Amino acid sequence: xxxxxxxxxHEPLIHITKRDDVGLGKSMLIHFVGILIALVISAVLIWTIxxxxxLQIFKSMYEGVVGTSxxxxxxxxxxMESVHIMAMLLCISLAVTPAFKMKFWNxxxxxxxxxxxLASAYCMIEFGGKVNDTVLLLIxxxxxxxxxxxxxxxxxxxKAFWSTNETLFTLMMNYVSMTLVSYFIMVKDRxxxxxxxxxxxxxxYGYLPEFLGRDYLSNILIVAAVVVFMFIYLKYSKQGYEIxxxxxxxxxxxxxxxxxxxxxxxxxxxxxxxxxxxxxxxxAGDKHSxxxxxxGGQGFTAIMVSWMAKFNPLLMIPVAMLIVFxxxxxxxxTSAFRIDNSIGDILTAIVIFSIIACxxxxxxxxxxxxVKKGGKS
Amino acid sequence: MNSNVAIELRGITKTFGNVVANKNVDLVVNRxxxxxxxxxxxxxxxxxxxxxxxxxxxxxxxxFIDGNExxxxxxxxxxxxxxxxxxxxxxxxxxxxxxxxxxxxLKKDGKFDIKAATQKVREISEKYGFDIDPVKKIHExxxxxxxxxxxIKVLYRGADILILDEPTAVLTPQEAEKLFxxxxxxxxxxxxxxxxxxxxxxxxxxxxxxxxxxxGEYIGTINTADATESSLTExxxxxxxxxxxxxxxxxxxxxxxxIKDLKCxxxxxxxxxxxxxxxxxxxxxxxxxxxxxxxxRELLEAIxxxxxxxxxxxxxHNPKTGLVENLKDKTPIQIxxxxxxxxxxxxxxxxxxxxxxxxxxxNMMLRSYTKGKSLFLEKKGPKDLANHIIDExxxxxxxxxxxxRRLSGGNVQKVLVGREIAASPTVLMAAxxxxxxxxxxxxxxxxxxNEQKQKGVAVIFVGEDLDVLIELCDRILxxxxxxxxxxxxxxxTTKEEIGLLMTKSHGGEQxx
Numbered sequence: 001x002x003x004x005x006x007x008x009x010h011e012p013l014i015h016i017t018k019r020d021d022v023g024l025g026k027s028m029l030i031h032f033v034g035i036l037i038a039l040v041i042s043a044v045l046i047w048t049i050x051x052x053x054x055l056q057i058f059k060s061m062y063e064g065v066v067g068t069s070x071x072x073x074x075x076x077x078x079x080m081e082s083v084h085i086m087a088m089l090l091c092i093s094l095a096v097t098p099a100f101k102m103k104f105w106n107x108x109x110x111x112x113x114x115x116x117x118l119a120s121a122y123c124m125i126e127f128g129g130k131v132n133d134t135v136l137l138l139i140x141x142x143x144x145x146x147x148x149x150x151x152x153x154x155x156x157x158x159k160a161f162w163s164t165n166e167t168l169f170t171l172m173m174n175y176v177s178m179t180l181v182s183y184f185i186m187v188k189d190r191x192x193x194x195x196x197x198x199x200x201x202x203x204x205y206g207y208l209p210e211f212l213g214r215d216y217l218s219n220i221l222i223v224a225a226v227v228v229f230m231f232i233y234l235k236y237s238k239q240g241y242e243i244x245x246x247x248x249x250x251x252x253x254x255x256x257x258x259x260x261x262x263x264x265x266x267x268x269x270x271x272x273x274x275x276x277x278x279x280x281x282x283x284a285g286d287k288h289s290x291x292x293x294x295x296g297g298q299g300f301t302a303i304m305v306s307w308m309a310k311f312n313p314l315l316m317i318p319v320a321m322l323i324v325f326x327x328x329x330x331x332x333x334t335s336a337f338r339i340d341n342s343i344g345d346i347l348t349a350i351v352i353f354s355i356i357a358c359x360x361x362x363x364x365x366x367x368x369x370x371v372k373k374g375g376k377s
Numbered sequence: 378m379n380s381n382v383a384i385e386l387r388g389i390t391k392t393f394g395n396v397v398a399n400k401n402v403d404l405v406v407n408r409x410x411x412x413x414x415x416x417x418x419x420x421x422x423x424x425x426x427x428x429x430x431x432x433x434x435x436x437x438x439x440x441f442i443d444g445n446e447x448x449x450x451x452x453x454x455x456x457x458x459x460x461x462x463x464x465x466x467x468x469x470x471x472x473x474x475x476x477x478x479x480x481x482x483l484k485k486d487g488k489f490d491i492k493a494a495t496q497k498v499r500e501i502s503e504k505y506g507f508d509i510d511p512v513k514k515i516h517e518x519x520x521x522x523x524x525x526x527x528x529i530k531v532l533y534r535g536a537d538i539l540i541l542d543e544p545t546a547v548l549t550p551q552e553a554e555k556l557f558x559x560x561x562x563x564x565x566x567x568x569x570x571x572x573x574x575x576x577x578x579x580x581x582x583x584x585x586x587x588x589x590x591x592x593g594e595y596i597g598t599i600n601t602a603d604a605t606e607s608s609l610t611e612x613x614x615x616x617x618x619x620x621x622x623x624x625x626x627x628x629x630x631x632x633x634x635x636i637k638d639l640k641c642x643x644x645x646x647x648x649x650x651x652x653x654x655x656x657x658x659x660x661x662x663x664x665x666x667x668x669x670x671x672x673x674r675e676l677l678e679a680i681x682x683x684x685x686x687x688x689x690x691x692x693x694h695n696p697k698t699g700l701v702e703n704l705k706d707k708t709p710i711q712i713x714x715x716x717x718x719x720x721x722x723x724x725x726x727x728x729x730x731x732x733x734x735x736x737x738x739x740n741m742m743l744r745s746y747t748k749g750k751s752l753f754l755e756k757k758g759p760k761d762l763a764n765h766i767i768d769e770x771x772x773x774x775x776x777x778x779x780x781x782r783r784l785s786g787g788n789v790q791k792v793l794v795g796r797e798i799a800a801s802p803t804v805l806m807a808a809x810x811x812x813x814x815x816x817x818x819x820x821x822x823x824x825x826x827n828e829q830k831q832k833g834v835a836v837i838f839v840g841e842d843l844d845v846l847i848e849l850c851d852r853i854l855x856x857x858x859x860x861x862x863x864x865x866x867x868x869x870t871t872k873e874e875i876g877l878l879m880t881k882s883h884g885g886e887q888x889x
Binding site: 012015017018019236244255256259367 | 751
């Protein structure tokens with residue numbers, strides 16, 4: 001009765017087993033090799049598709065980010081610009097992190113930042129020149145932070161009280177905020193343009209002053225303060241501890257008597273408030289203008305930064321640096337070499353993909369057929 | 378080679394990371410024989426069986442079936458070799474009937490003939506003496522009926538090597554006896570049967586041979602006829618162990634917690650507790666027995682302020698002030714603020730009592746972090762407590778900064794019980810506190826509970842092992858389907874009496 005049912009099988013070619021926790025050194029080595037492989041793949045791709053010398057392109061990327069200082073002045077505008085872009089991305093990443101640690105998937109940072117921008121722009125137009133400029137800046141900060149927090153609280157309230165899905169909700173809120181900004185522009189400027197141009201260009205009301213004569217330095221310092229705050233808040237404060245407990249296990253939180261609803265609302269409000277602060281910095285310290293696309297997708301990129309850094313505020317600094325290096329550098333290089341700028345996106349994707357793939361190799365080991373360990377006695 | 382050998386393992390090794398689950402295991406199972414695989418939790422019993430049934434793939438070693446070396450890469454391969462495993466957690470579709478579940482996933486040419494299948498299920502049932510209705514839906518079945526469906530499923534597919542993973546864990550003593558009768562009939566029919574268990578008396582009454590595993594290593598196989606409880610324990614643990622629980626007479630008991638007419642309804646609107654009345658006294662251990670899921674969890678959670686109460690009262694008699702506090706509709710924090718020192722060791726240790734990803738120090742903080750006005754965490758107290766518990770209860774851990782999920786089950790439980798006792802409670806509730814623990818750790822926990830009892834704590838112990846309940850507790854409350862079905866003095870009761878009370882349908886006739 002046993003036809004060929006009992007045909008013998010081969011041992012599987014590869015099988016995957018879990019490995020011990022790898023040490024920091026080995027983990028860094030794996031990531032280093034990962035990035036190296038990514039660069040080699042990118043180089044081959046660039047060479048086959050565009051025919052340009054990949055090394056030249058990498059060099060050009062580096063120049064595009066770091067720039068060259070203007071002779072004798074010591075001021076390197078491009079460098080500061082890159083650091084500023086990095087700082088904004090970092091700050092949004094920090095903003096989404098407390099919510100993420102609580103497993104509240106806030107993917108509405110883009111909209112929360114934009115609402116902060118809107119609040120600041122509104123103040124600049126409405127109160128510019130009517131109040132003392134310091135007072136104006138204060139009003140702008142407070143209102144931006146409040147609006148950002150409130151915008152984030154809408155989905156949080158629904159989640160806390162009616163268990164709605166926060167991922168979809170926060171995502172949709174992004175589009176609502178963009179439409180609101182379009183509407184605002186239409187009301188303020190009936191000429192039909194898609195942005196308002198530079199607000200208070202002549203008077204500079206509501207402009208964040210330069211610090212030590214450097215562009216963007218005020219913004220960068222604010223972000224540095226947020227980094228320190230967030231690191232301490234998450235690691236050493238009681239509220240940070242509550243966030244971890246709620247995120248790890250809601251049942252445990254209830255068991256020890258944490259008011260889970262309260263923690264959800266408070267944490268998401270903080271998340272939104274920092275997004276609002278970023279909005280203020282974009283308007284008052286950089287763009288001085290508003291349009292629906294002003295955040296430029298950084299609210300989404302920040303989600304990736306937060307995850308790749310495993311929600312560690314300090315690790316987010318190198319991750320944000322890498323991502324900004326890739327995006328700014330590739331933009332510069334592709335225009336310098338007159339190649340399609342999609343190449344830059346492809347390059348970025350390859351590097352990020354390989355870093356994420358490294359996670360797999362830090363957790364699992366691959367065993368090949370024939371290589372057996374542990375003999376039989 | 379003996380032609381009667383159904384399956385033979387040689388030098389099987391399996392590791393998960395740095396954990397060696399099985400190391401060089403050899404095993405022989407004959408046809409017409411029941412083999413018990415005995416070992417403490419974490420000794421690698423289930424891992425070994427999962428390799429035979431194709432769920433895991435061994436790192437090294439060989440498997441022979443009927444004398445031929447085979448490679449089992451998937452459950453389908455195992456099925457081709459006529460190996461059938463009945464898992465601890467059933468894999469059945471609730472809204473399908475028994476027959477539909479049994480034929481689910483079977484590849485067959487031609488027409489789908491449910492009538493013939495039902496007939497075949499009936500034949501198998503009659504042959505081995507199963508008690509099953511093939512057209513009954515799974516969601517209408519009791520746990521033991523569901524298990525029967527799982528067993529028939531593998532028989533239907535022609536399995537002649539059967540593996541059962543802790544089959545009696547969910548059964549009452551009476552249901553277990555019925556299962557054993559069926560297994561004996563299958564053995565007499567020439568099937569090879571492997572049962573995984575850690576209950577010694579089952580091994581002795583059911584199996585022909587016992588294979589013992591300890592910490593992943595194969596210790597040996599002996600004939601059951603030559604074994605005794607203490608010789609088996611010695612093989613399992615590696616040293617002689619006293620299996621006695623010292624029960625002292627309760628002294629100076631006072632009413633501590635009085636539950637009156639308690640009724641709870643869950644989210645789906647189903648009544649999970651009804652008409653519950655009892656008193657827990659200081660200086661005694663009150664046992665709660667019942668089939669898993671009869672309302673034990675809800676009862677403890679209602680007392681702890683985690684379960685909404687429909688009606689009834691929970692009165693706490695404060696020994697310090699003499700005041701009576703009603704705990705109904707209070708949150709855990711409000712209960713603590715009333716000065717009620719209530720400690721609770723929940724059933725779900727890593728999902729409720731502790732946070733698996735946090736280290737021991739941070740887990741100590743769960744109970745104490747709110748203390749003080751500072752915005753920041755105070756780590757010294759919890760750190761001292763963590764080190765104290767590690768020393769006192771001999772917790773095996775690399776350090777106090779190791780995430781608790783990396784500890785073994787017994788050590789996790791020591792951390793949790795240690796923390797709850799450190800709060801010097803007046804009421805201590807523990808749900809299945811020794812589930813999954815090895816013998817040594819179990820006795821550590823029993824001793825801790827006894828110590829608390831002698832200190833005058835009112836201890837409430839929800840257990841599943843009736844022998845332990847009878848040995849450890851002073852009084853035992855039996856609940857079935859959310860109602861009290863009996864209240865016995867454990868000094869004058871038997872396992873059989875409690876087993877009957879557990880299955881007694883609720884409503885109406887109650888003893889005494």
